[in-house]
Amino acid sequence: MSAAETLAAAQAAGVRLDVDGAGLLVEADCAPPPDLLDALRRDKPEILALLRTRDRGEIPPPVTTTELPNLHGLTLAELEEAAGEDWPELRDDPTVLQALANAVITRRQREQGECPPHWTEHSDCADCGPVFLWPGSPARVLGCPWCFNRAEGRAIPRPVAVTCGTCRHFRRIDYPHLGHCAAGEPEAIAGLWDSDGRGCARWLPLEQNPGDEVHGD
Numbered sequence: 532m533s534a535a536e537t538l539a540a541a542q543a544a545g546v547r548l549d550v551d552g553a554g555l556l557v558e559a560d561c562a563p564p565p566d567l568l569d570a571l572r573r574d575k576p577e578i579l580a581l582l583r584t585r586d587r588g589e590i591p592p593p594v595t596t597t598e599l600p601n602l603h604g605l606t607l608a609e610l611e612e613a614a615g616e617d618w619p620e621l622r623d624d625p626t627v628l629q630a631l632a633n634a635v636i637t638r639r640q641r642e643q644g645e646c647p648p649h650w651t652e653h654s655d656c657a658d659c660g661p662v663f664l665w666p667g668s669p670a671r672v673l674g675c676p677w678c679f680n681r682a683e684g685r686a687i688p689r690p691v692a693v694t695c696g697t698c699r700h701f702r703r704i705d706y707p708h709l710g711h712c713a714a715g716e717p718e719a720i721a722g723l724w725d726s727d728g729r730g731c732a733r734w735l736p737l738e739q740n741p742g743d744e745v746h747g748d
């Protein structure tokens with residue numbers, strides 16, 4: 532993941548970044564996932580350079596048509612809304628605008644239960660189970676962006692087939708292997724077979740930690 536992608540991931544996670552002397556100030560309303568913190572540590576020099584450029588108010592080189600950031604169809608008004616009070620500082624910086632647009636699109640896709648195309652890594656979240664994350668993500672994470680979907684009852688696309696028998700929504704009936712889906716997924720009249728592999732975005736693991744907290748995006 533590049534520094535820009537790390538910045539985009541931080542934006543998508545609602546993590547606010549700023550320069551604090553020689554350090555990077557990281558603020559968030561809830562704890563960011565460990566893998567995002569690792570990426571921020573790894574890309575700290577590039578992110579600091581980006582933020583310092585923004586903070587100095589340097590005027591970027593003249594922007595030609597080919598250098599225009601790809602805003603993914605987002606309007607400047609939408610980006611301004613996403614940037615909030617930081618908008619005056621970043622609206623003239625194509626690099627940051629690009630990162631912001633990436634972040635907004637990535638967050639929307641995740642919120643809609645769609646896997647962002649660049650999230651190709653298979654990872655295992657302690658609370659969500661198997662999930663897609665961005666390249667370079669650890670094989671196992673304690674929290675992930677999909678934790679928000681889990682907490683809000685939104686779909687989570689899975690990189691592997693899952694089974695109803697390992698899903699918390701499965702309600703067994705008085706017949707071996709069969710049960711019904713409490714999440715309202717389509718099923719045959721007889722019900723669902725507990726060990727059939729399926730691509731179900733409503734699957735959630737049986738076991739949850741006490742408190743079931745969201746760790747970050």
Ligand code: SF4
Nearest residue numbers: 695698712716731733
């Ligand atoms: S949510 Fe999906 S995996 Fe879970 S019981 Fe329903 S159909 Fe099966």
Ligand SMILES: [Zn+2]
Nearest residue numbers: 656659675678
């Ligand atoms: Zn998760």
